[in-house]
């Protein structure tokens with residue numbers, strides 16, 4: 001059994017010792033990991049902690065307004081830094097998933113480094129948790145908050161030492177700690193959200209137009225999921241162009257499949273794969289029952305995902321993909337499907353968004369897909 005009180009006492013002591021006579025900066029996104037690390041650090045350091053919320057421009061619609069308000073109830077001295085243009089300049093138009101993540105990480109830490117210098121601190125508290133470290137060192141994807149484990153020295157590069165009180169914990173344990181510390185319920189129960197935010201769901205080269213479709217689709221989808229009372233472990237939408245990969249088609253059990261030009265991330269064995277997304281005109285339920293993804297990956301080694309088409313029409317240019325999973329630890333995951341009525345309402349909502357050409361349902365478990373698209 002995880003001893004929550006014992007952990008809080010031990011990590012408070014650890015933070016005090018690690019920071020010593022110095023002060024510390026912490027970047028808080030409003031996600032459960034970074035908020036819990038910040039509240040623990042605030043407990044340990046009081047006003048010697050400088051929490052900062054960075055508006056990267058890849059947050060969900062409205063989060064840059066709502067989240068700082070919510071956070072100030074537990075972190076009264078929060079600073080908000082509006083840095084959208086710097087992030088956009090670095091990552092918009094970059095097609096490769098890992099390159100996008102690395103560029104995002106660089107701007108993120110530059111911004112933090114400048115802030116730390118301004119307030120005169122040489123320590124950075126981070127909410128890195130065990131799966132972040134495992135997935136990054138395993139070469140699956142570059143989690144934006146993992147530095148030392150991939151050979152980047154934060155001291156020489158950014159001028160601060162990193163303090164990571166949650167490094168040994170898994171998500172459910174972080175939530176237990178958060179509850180005990182009085183973190184607002186909305187944050188404790190929040191969906192996991194990747195550090196680079198919607199950037200990794202704006203599949204391929206991101207543009208302001210694509211990001212705007214994604215932000216509206218995300219708001220519509222998450223709003224409806226919550227309103228209709230469906231509760232998968234994690235649910236998200238991703239957007240890419242409906243353009244096809246020239247010459248990549250397959251037929252399995254009489255079902256024709258086409259690949260998109262866009263690529264997505266998956267896991268094969270213990271390694272990262274960056275491959276093709278196939279689409280089939282088939283009901284998601286029957287795709288799952290037929291284990292089509294398994295047949296697909298045995299026929300095309302480049303395939304990392306299979307999506308089932310729910311709707312196509314309009315004159316748009318983008319695909320909106322729905323991904324919902326059921327999982328305990330987020331290291332492996334099953335596909336979650338709502339009932340038919342719920343799905344119909346979601347399609348009705350999403351198909352009304354300007355510039356949407358197709359709506360698809362991701363029917364790939366993890367592995368071979370990851371939960372996120374990049």
Ligand code: XMP
Nearest residue numbers: 142143144192193194195196330370371372
């Ligand atoms: P994947 O896509 O690797 O995701 O199957 C597993 C879980 O981790 C979340 N995730 C991230 N969290 N920084 C984070 O803090 C990241 O860069 C990141 N990438 C993925 C993802 O949402 C899922 O819950």
